[in-house]
Amino acid sequence: MKFSDEQIQRYSRQMILPGFGGKSQRKLLDAKVFIMGAGGLGSPAALYLAAAGVGTIGLADFDRVELHNLQRQILHRTAEVGLLKVDSGKRTLQDLNPDVNVQVYSERITSSNIRGIIKDYDLVLDGSDNFPTRFLVNDSCFFEKKTLISGAILRFDGQLSTFKPHAGGPCYRCLFPEPPPPGSVPSCQEAGVLGAVAGIIGLFQANEALKEILGIGKSMSGRFLIFNALSLTFHEVKLERNPSCLLCGENASIKELFDYELTCPTQVSRLALS
């Protein structure tokens, strides 16, 4: 399919990048990215992916927009408080770029539905705000052989990595075998987060997603980036695949998906749902 004059204008500043051209733009328009969470990380990531012309964006979030979200969740507007985040997000993304097909998932994502959803996508971007979801997303990406671009933020700090165990790299569980003990890690709600930090890490996730789609640059697979906004410093740690990983190791004990359920602030339990 030929590009319309409007598409040529819209994407001109990236089409003239060295080696980009129409072929790379076509790859973006054909790409399907699933974003878990339309919050602090998912918002900037989704906006830039939509702006770049990623053709299909899946947005999953069962929350509604609240006023305290707006300090960092830039997909949503004051007038949209009370709406489902995925509906508010879809409207923002389609206003920005009508080329983009936005699929929304407002149901709770669990072990029983996640594989059926992500199987239709090329890659997954995790912008969730809790450990049960992070582990569920990682495990489902492992079983579905999907590249996972993982970002996390707290206070003035951020983390970023790409997990591609299907291509020989480590998975999230190689780094964090199990969720941390209950109460050992404060949530964003308890500890606060600077909105700009969410923007920075979310945009790094968008950047890595574009690189993975286009097959350019140096992947963050096997690399873990740690960012501090107060000192404006980055540290990179090399990540190796863990041969005894519970999920992707040689004698892996996790053979199927399950949910960790956040039952109360002091208890995270493993809930097998077959």
Added chain:
Amino acid sequence: MNQPSAEIKREGEGKGEVRSYFVDRELNLKGKICPYTFIESMLTLEEMEANQVLRVTVDYPPAACDVPRSLKNEGYEILEVTPLNETDWAILVRNKEME
């Protein structure tokens, strides 16, 4: 499609050499400005076969310099840039091998 629309012959400087190119496709970009001149040239080349020749006509003065330079940076072979009249230039470019 892509039938040769013209055979262009040029005499080499002082050597009596005659270079000739079959033009496989014409692209009229008169009225277009940069960077669209470059982008549309590149999109057309991407549709063409390896080593085919495209003749691009432009009338935006910076395009006569910028389009050949940008295409060359992308690996295309610039064969000629020729003024056609007081306002127009023809850029003759050969497509690269398929990646």
